[in-house]
Amino acid sequence: MLERSRYASDNCPAARTLAVVGERWTLLILREAFYGQRRFEDIQRTLGVARNLLATRLATLVEHGLLERHPYREAGSRERFEYRLTERGIELFPILLALMEWGDRHLGDEDGPPVIVEHRDCGAEIQLDITCEAGHTGLTARDTIPRPGPGARLADPA
Amino acid sequence: MLERSRYASDNCPAARTLAVVGERWTLLILREAFYGQRRFEDIQRTLGVARNLLATRLATLVEHGLLERHPYREAGSRERFEYRLTERGIELFPILLALMEWGDRHLGDEDGPPVIVEHRDCGAEIQLDITCEAGHTGLTARDTIPRPGPGARLADPA
DNA sequence: AGCTTGAGTTTAATTATTAAACCCAGCAGG
DNA sequence: CCTGCTGGGTTTAATAATTAAACTCAAGCT
Numbered sequence: 401m402l403e404r405s406r407y408a409s410d411n412c413p414a415a416r417t418l419a420v421v422g423e424r425w426t427l428l429i430l431r432e433a434f435y436g437q438r439r440f441e442d443i444q445r446t447l448g449v450a451r452n453l454l455a456t457r458l459a460t461l462v463e464h465g466l467l468e469r470h471p472y473r474e475a476g477s478r479e480r481f482e483y484r485l486t487e488r489g490i491e492l493f494p495i496l497l498a499l500m501e502w503g504d505r506h507l508g509d510e511d512g513p514p515v516i517v518e519h520r521d522c523g524a525e526i527q528l529d530i531t532c533e534a535g536h537t538g539l540t541a542r543d544t545i546p547r548p549g550p551g552a553r554l555a556d557p558a
Numbered sequence: 559m560l561e562r563s564r565y566a567s568d569n570c571p572a573a574r575t576l577a578v579v580g581e582r583w584t585l586l587i588l589r590e591a592f593y594g595q596r597r598f599e600d601i602q603r604t605l606g607v608a609r610n611l612l613a614t615r616l617a618t619l620v621e622h623g624l625l626e627r628h629p630y631r632e633a634g635s636r637e638r639f640e641y642r643l644t645e646r647g648i649e650l651f652p653i654l655l656a657l658m659e660w661g662d663r664h665l666g667d668e669d670g671p672p673v674i675v676e677h678r679d680c681g682a683e684i685q686l687d688i689t690c691e692a693g694h695t696g697l698t699a700r701d702t703i704p705r706p707g708p709g710a711r712l713a714d715p716a
Numbered sequence: 717a718g719c720t721t722g723a724g725t726t727t728a729a730t731t732a733t734t735a736a737a738c739c740c741a742g743c744a745g746g
Numbered sequence: 747c748c749t750g751c752t753g754g755g756t757t758t759a760a761t762a763a764t765t766a767a768a769c770t771c772a773a774g775c776t
Contacts, residue, residue: 411672413661414589414654418666424580424764431572435704440723450765455724478773492660494686494697498571498652503571506646512708514569519690520703529687529695532677533604536743537687541651545678546593550670557622582733598754608734613755636742638753 411553414471420464421492425449426457430489430497433467438482458483466492569711572573578622583607584615591625591647596640598600616641624650655686 410416421427425447432443457475459526461467466489473479497517504513530539568574581586583605590601602612619625624647631637655675660672675684688697 411667412586412589413659413663413666413671413673414657415586416665417661418585419658422580422582422585427576427580428570428573428705431570431730434699441721443656451723451767452725453764476774490653490699491663493702494656494688495653495660495720497688498656499572499575501571501574502653505577505649507574508571509569509709513571514710515571515704516707517702517704519692519694519697521700522690522694524690524692524694526688526690526697526702528656529689530652530655530684531687532680532681532682532684534677534680534681536677536680539684540577540679541592541607541648543678544651544675544684545676546673549672549674551667552671553672599752602754609736609754610756611733634743635753 411551420466421462421495423457423460425453426461427496427499429454429457429461430466430485430492433483433485433489434493434496438484439480439493440483442478461489465489494528502528561604569709576620576652578624579653581615581618584619584653585657587612587615587619588624588643588647588650591641591643592651592654596642597638598641619647644695652686655684659686 421430426445428447428451429443432446436445437446440454443449445450447454449457451555456475458467462469462483465486468486470484471479474480499517500513500517518524519526529537530544531537532539536543573644579588586605587601587607590604595601596605598612598616601607602609605612607615616625620627620641623644625641626644628637628642629637630640658673658675676682677684687695688702689695690697694701
């Protein structure tokens with residue numbers, strides 16, 4: 401079960417995140433969760449993912465604490481389960497947003513995006529912004545530089 | 559070659575982006591590109607990815623216009639090729655950043671992140687911020703709501 | 717008693733991924 | 747001008763992941 405080890409550079413946080421959400425379908429399942437879909441059948445139908453795969457993906461998402469399995473009972477039905485985002489899962493939102501923004505910009509259709517995410521309070525469209533702690537906004541990758549942090553490890557002496 | 563179609567909900571921009579960068583290793587290869595690694599051997603060694611897979615991933619990244627293959631010649635060596643991020647590729651940065659931030663917060667080691675990304679001009683640490691066009695900052699997924707955009711399509715009449 | 721439905725499992729066939737071996741061009745040394 | 751080395755890949759065979767389709771199972775409805 402060392403899924404993590406398949407993505408080397410094992411102390412890289414991006415690699416660790418991908419070990420949890422980087423398998424095929426996982427981020428799309430989470431997208432559905434953000435859109436409010438909570439039930440196996442609904443997710444399966446809208447995504448078209450294989451049923452057994454959806455079952456195992458949901459299980460690992462629950463295992464990693466991104467979704468929670470909640471029992472519910474609809475009138476005239478037996479008890480069933482739905483999957484709700486946890487706080488930990490909700491914090492994945494910027495990843496989805498970054499994927500959407502890039503897709504809209506570079507792979508979008510003529511007629512515009514199928515979904516617009518709005519600020520609930522004011523209705524204005526939201527977007528991701530790269531900022532620095534000193535208050536500069538609107539940065540791009542070119543304005544940044546990676547530096548070793550406190551947890552940096554020396555490369556493996558081959 | 560309908561990679562795209564494997565990720566249903568075919569007009570979803572997140573799904574389209576994942577069709578390009580969502581295969582195993584692709585985002586880690588791009589991470590290396592952002593760290594300045596450009597050569598096959600270097601990427602292969604630091605990532606530990608299978609060589610044939612790295613070759614095909616680099617080829618699809620070039621095909622999609624995220625990397626460019628540039629010839630170069632080191633003194634005493636024959637011509638070789640390196641892979642450089644294009645503008646299109648550079649714009650993937652928020653995706654990597656979002657993955658890193660989540661990993662740092664939820665899967666990080668005691669001793670802190672191995673890498674800190676700084677604003678080149680002022681040295682302050684950078685971060686992603688969800689903002690709205692009306693100027694509100696520091697939003698979370700809970701402050702947002704998705705709405706159908708101009709390109710929305712009705713669900714398939716099953 | 718038999719049919720339906722949501723939520724999964726199981727099974728068998730198809731793809732992806734891996735490790736390891738191989739290839740190739742040119743340069744350097746002898 | 748023969749040999750070995752290096753960067754940058756292919757090929758091959760074995761292993762693992764993904765798929766579609768069929769099956770299960772427990773209520774509840776008719």
